[in-house]
Every structure is written in structure tokens, then in C-alpha cells.
Amino acid sequence: MVVEVMPLTGPTPAHTGFEHDKWHERVQAAAAVAKARRNPRRFVLRWVVPTVLAVLLGMGLQSLRTADLEERLSAAHQRVGGVDAALQRLREDAPSRSDVEAMRDLLARSIDGAQARVSAMEAGSLAPVVAQVGASVGLVQGRYVLVHPTKGLPLRLKLSGGKVQRNSEGGPRLTLSGSGPVFMSTFMGTFFVIDSNGTLLTNRHVALPWEDGGAAQAMKEFGVHPVMIEMRGFLPGQAESFDVMVKGVGKQDLALLHGSGPALQAKPLVLAKSNPLPGDAALVFGYPTGLNALLARADDDFVAKLKGMPDMDDRRVADILAQVGLVQPLVSRGIVAQVTDAAVVYDAQTAGGGSGGPVVNLRGEVVAVNRAILQNFNGSNMGVPVETAAEMLRQAARIEAEQK
Structure with missing residues (x-):
């Protein structure tokens, strides 16, 4: 066989000394391997044994890494299990889906809410808005009895040995017979003025307080109907109360x-x-806890004088507070968390008695009517959206126009 050697074309590249040394080392290593292969024992000791040891060492390290990984996975599963248990407790404790969704939305917007608070603070003093809105936010106070429609008998407290009998829940026992005191319920709430004709806006459950609770149960049990004895209002800066009547209610x-x-x-x-x-500032005006909050703002001497007066009741206390100028709404500030067609959720603080008060923006415009407290979520309250209130006013205006 003839092998033809073809000449290289072009110049042959020159090798540096370093490249030559590396090439020489590789040649020597290859020669050593070839020599070791001619001597199997030396080959095994020099090449196979170290290779096996290296493999075993690698397997050992991999085993350690695997054990560590399994330990981490176990810890992760425990953490996931803990989170799952916490979520399960939350599901069991949650009062309703809507409440949880509202609070979830509130928490999700906490950062935005904090920024909104800062922006609201930077907008300047709220004193002008508080003064302007507060002057038109009043306290409503009323009393009613429950009367049988055909017999004309009022529901009375049931006595035994001159003392009021109590049911298993601690409430008074009632009856249509006997000579005990007439069962009279009192109520309080908040309203605000919406036109120059004396129209006031509040909650249905403030205007018709007998639709829920013990009164509703008594109406069903005894077949009685509510009769309003008195309903009156107080406005800040006014020493006298004025008569109030229900004009209409919505759903x-x-x-x-x-x-x-x-x-x-x-x-x-x-x-x-x-x-x-969501994220807008919200100012809530009202009379939470009714007269108690007003008395808390009075000085000790004034409260001591009230305690010393004979025949003191809620009605007389309200008259005195109005005369000394202590009927003033409380205002709390918060952030709107969620808005739907049915409700506006916000975190401004309030309490019972604040129902019916206006929720306003930083311009003093009403954006909702305060109505309820989310009992299981501290600081969260709900109001009826202003668009719903506006629609009710339009319907009332149409009905009034048709009746003329």
C-alpha cells in the first residue's frame, strides 16, 4: 500500500515553549499508562484503585447530600402541615365567606392603605371637614311599646314577689296579663341631614328597631305590634330636641x-x-355607644351632678347634654378596603349607636351610610354605598311627585 504524503500548504504555526512542555507531559503520561498496562498489577494499583476510591467517595458524598435533602424535605413538609392546619382553623373559625373575602382584601391592600394614610395626612388638617360635616350629624332617640292589635293590651313585665322574672337567657319574662310595668324599649342611633326640607338619612334598623332581636321574637310569640311612643332628634349646637318621624324605608x-x-x-x-x-380615605361620623360616649367626654363634676339628680333616665340625660352643648358626634378615620354593589368595607372604628352615620371622603362628600360592624374582625365595618342611597332618594322623589 502506498501512502501519499501531501505537503502542507501555508506556513506551519510555531509552538511556544509552554505548549511544547504541555504536549511533552501528555506524551509521557500516555507512555506511562501503556507501560502500566503491560504490568497489570501496577496498572491496578496506580489507576484502578484510585478510581474506585474516588467513585466510592463520590457516592458517600451523594448519600450525605441525599440525607440532608430528605431532612430538609421533611422539615418543609412539617411547615406545610403547620400552615395547612392554621388554614383549616381559619376556615372553621370564619363566620362567613363574604366576611373572609372582605378581610382578605383588606389585608392585601394593607401596604396601599398605609400609603393612602400618608397621602391623607399630607393633604392637610381635617378640622374644616370635621366641623362642616359634624354640624349636620345628629342623634336620634326613641321609645316604643308592643301592643296586641285586637285586645289593645300592652306587653308587660312578668313579676313574681314584686320582682321581674327572668328567662334562661337573662332577659325579662313578658306577658299580656298582670299588673307589671309596661315593657318599653328605648333605642338610639345616628342620622344626617340631606336636604333643606328636613329630610334625614339613617339605617332601616335604626328607624324600625323592633325588626330584630328580642322585640321581633316577642312580636311573633304574642302577636303584638309596635307602637312608637316618641322619636326625637338632637343636632350639635342646639339646646332643644325636635320631633322626628319615619318617612320611608328601603330594602x-x-x-x-x-x-x-x-x-x-x-x-x-x-x-x-x-x-x-379601595384605598380612599374614609371619615365616619356618629354617636357610637349612644349617651355613654357623650358622658365620657364630660368632666367628673358634671357626671357627679347627674348621678345626684333624682329620676334620671336616658331621656333626661340627653336633654341635659344638649343644654350644655355636649351633643357632638365622634369621628374616626380609616381606609376603604373593599367596594361592591352591596357594601363598602372600611377600617374606621365605630360601635353600636354609630349606625346611620355618614361615611365621607376628604372633601366632606358622603360615600356610604354606616350600618354594621364585622364582629370577628377588629376594626372592620360596613356601610351602604352612596349610589344605593342616591337611588333610594330618586325613588322616594318619584313617589312623592306622583302623590301630589
Whole structure:
């Protein structure tokens, strides 16, 4: 066989000394391997044994890494299990899906809410808004009895040995017979002026307090109907109360009242043209806890004098507080968390008695009517959206126009 050697074309590259040394080392290593292969024992000791040891060492390290990984996975599973258990407890404790969703939305917007608070603080003092809105936010106070429609008998407290008998829940036992005191219920809430004709806006459950609770149960048990004995209102800066009557009620926990006297002179609040947005500032006005909050703002001497007066009741206390100028709404500030067609959720603090009060933005425009507290979530409250209230007012205006 003839092998033809073809000459290289072009110049042959020159090798540096370093490259030559590396090439020489590789040649020597290859020669050593070839020599070792001619001597099997030396080959095994020099090449096979170290290779096996290296493999075993690698397997050992991999085993350690695997054990560590399994330990981490076990710890991770435990953490996941703990989280799952916590979520399960949350599901069991949650009062309703809507409440949980509202709070989830509130928590999700906590950072945005904090930023909104900062922006609201940077907007300047709220004193002008508080003064303007507060002057048109009043306290409503009333009393009613439950009367049988055909017999004309009022529901009375059931006595035994001159003392009121109590049921298993601690409430008074009632009866249509006997000579015990007439069962009279008192109620309080908040309203605000919305026009120059004395129209007041509040909650349905404020205007018709007998639709829930013990009164509703008594109406069903005894077949009695409510009869309003008195309903009156107080406005800040006014020493005298004025008569209030129910003008109409809506399905969305809204009611229209009509007030006389001072209600005709108060400046109406402006309704916002649309519902608020999540993250908007919210100012809630009202009379939470009723007279208790007003008495808490009075000095000790004033409270001591009230305690010393004979025949003191809620009605007389309210009159005295109005005369000394202590009927003033409380205001709390928060952030809107969630808005739907049915409700506005916000974190401004309030309590029972604050129902029916206005929720306003930083311009003093009403964006909702305060209505309920989310019992299982501290600091969260709900109001009826202003668009719902505006629609109710339009319907009332149409009905009134048709009746003329």
C-alpha cells in the first residue's frame, strides 16, 4: 500500500515553549499508562484503585447530600402541615365567606392603605371637614311599646314577689296579663341631614328597631305590634330636641326620616356622585355607644351632678347634654378596603349607636351610610354605598311627585 504524503500548504504555526512542555507531559503520561498496562498489577494499583476510591467517595458524598435533602424535605413538609392546619382553623373559625373575602382584601391592600394614610395626612388638617360635616350629624332617640292589635293590651313585665322574672337567657319574662310595668324599649342611633326640607338619612334598623332581636321574637310569640311612643332628634349646637318621624324605608338597610325645627336650618350634606375606591380615605361620623360616649367626654363634676339628680333616665340625660352643648358626634378615620354593589368595607372604628352615620371622603362628600360592624374582625365595618342611597332618594322623589 502506498501512502501519499501531501505537503502542507501555508506556513506551519510555531509552538511556544509552554505548549511544547504541555504536549511533552501528555506524551509521557500516555507512555506511562501503556507501560502500566503491560504490568497489570501496577496498572491496578496506580489507576484502578484510585478510581474506585474516588467513585466510592463520590457516592458517600451523594448519600450525605441525599440525607440532608430528605431532612430538609421533611422539615418543609412539617411547615406545610403547620400552615395547612392554621388554614383549616381559619376556615372553621370564619363566620362567613363574604366576611373572609372582605378581610382578605383588606389585608392585601394593607401596604396601599398605609400609603393612602400618608397621602391623607399630607393633604392637610381635617378640622374644616370635621366641623362642616359634624354640624349636620345628629342623634336620634326613641321609645316604643308592643301592643296586641285586637285586645289593645300592652306587653308587660312578668313579676313574681314584686320582682321581674327572668328567662334562661337573662332577659325579662313578658306577658299580656298582670299588673307589671309596661315593657318599653328605648333605642338610639345616628342620622344626617340631606336636604333643606328636613329630610334625614339613617339605617332601616335604626328607624324600625323592633325588626330584630328580642322585640321581633316577642312580636311573633304574642302577636303584638309596635307602637312608637316618641322619636326625637338632637343636632350639635342646639339646646332643644325636635320631633322626628319615619318617612320611608328601603330594602338595603336605609331609611328616610323627617325632622322639624333645627333640622330645617342645618346645612345638608352632599352625596358623592359615585362609590369610593379601595384605598380612599374614609371619615365616619356618629354617636357610637349612644349617651355613654357623650358622658365620657364630660368632666367628673358634671357626671357627679347627674348621678345626684333624682329620676334620671336616658331621656333626661340627653336633654341635659344638649343644654350644655355636649351633643357632638365622634369621628374616626380609616381606609376603604373593599367596594361592591352591596357594601363598602372600611377600617374606621365605630360601635353600636354609630349606625346611620355618614361615611365621607376628604372633601366632606358622603360615600356610604354606616350600618354594621364585622364582629370577628377588629376594626372592620360596613356601610351602604352612596349610589344605593342616591337611588333610594330618586325613588322616594318619584313617589312623592306622583302623590301630589
